[in-house]
Amino acid sequence: MKQINIVHLYPNEMNTYGDRGNIITLIRRAEWHGYEPVLHHHHPGKPFPEEVDLIFGGGGQDSAQSNIQNDVLVIGDALRQLAEDGVPMLMICGMYQLFGHRFITHEKQEIKGIGILDLETHATKKRLIGNLAIKTKDFGILYGFENHSGQTYLGKDQPALGKVIRGSGNNAHDKHEGAIRNNVIGCYLHGPLLPMNPLLADFLIGTAVRNLYGDFVPKIIDDKFVQLARSAAKNRSY
Numbered sequence: 001m002k003q004i005n006i007v008h009l010y011p012n013e014m015n016t017y018g019d020r021g022n023i024i025t026l027i028r029r030a031e032w033h034g035y036e037p038v039l040h041h042h043h044p045g046k047p048f049p050e051e052v053d054l055i056f057g058g059g060g061q062d063s064a065q066s067n068i069q070n071d072v073l074v075i076g077d078a079l080r081q082l083a084e085d086g087v088p089m090l091m092i093c094g095m096y097q098l099f100g101h102r103f104i105t106h107e108k109q110e111i112k113g114i115g116i117l118d119l120e121t122h123a124t125k126k127r128l129i130g131n132l133a134i135k136t137k138d139f140g141i142l143y144g145f146e147n148h149s150g151q152t153y154l155g156k157d158q159p160a161l162g163k164v165i166r167g168s169g170n171n172a173h174d175k176h177e178g179a180i181r182n183n184v185i186g187c188y189l190h191g192p193l194l195p196m197n198p199l200l201a202d203f204l205i206g207t208a209v210r211n212l213y214g215d216f217v218p219k220i221i222d223d224k225f226v227q228l229a230r231s232a233a234k235n236r237s238y
Helices: 020-032 062-074 076-084 094-098 198-213 224-234
Strands: 003-009 036-042 054-057 089-092 102-104 110-112 119-136 141-154 162-166 179-181 184-187
Touching: 003 020, 003 198, 020 036, 020 054, 020 198, 054 094, 054 198, 062 076, 062 094, 062 110, 076 089, 089 094, 094 141, 094 184, 119 224, 141 224
Parallel strands: 003 036, 003 054, 054 089, 089 184, 102 119
Antiparallel strands: 102 110, 119 141, 119 162, 179 184
């Protein structure tokens, strides 16, 4: 069976609001599509995995971001090269912020990012919490839950992942949510995101497979329970 190497960045520090469920979804759907997922964990101070086909990073507290900041900068060159090579990546909340240029905390401390995405984030007293739904070009409507005090602003040439239908998104002002560049996606959608949004999960898997093997023929997966969950999410209030 053909393998896919999935790297989970900082699973101990950056695993808030059920983000590990995204890894579980990637593993199961890769198996259902006929591939063998091989999961690698990257921890601070450890060598970065050599075999990398797909990368995921979750959310965490400001203190957790401070704890991993130095390591993110250490592996930044490797991540930037992988992004340039088209490796699919999904970064949620805290890791999304660190894939930008910088995060300014409540104490005005600068946590440097690695600039794969053209954005920066500023902590505010206003916390953006609630059900979040966005309309995207390639993945339809994505449903999730946001909980962040950092407000993110995109550079003028940085595309957003989608437009907010319900909730706040990147910030309280412009109704943009997330960012996408090459095959790198960042956003504030917790929940976790991928079980509720299989088109996005299959995009990440399919991109990894095409990069490796040249073609991806998805299997038909019975997503009836996903559709029920999405129907319920559609009717939720903010």
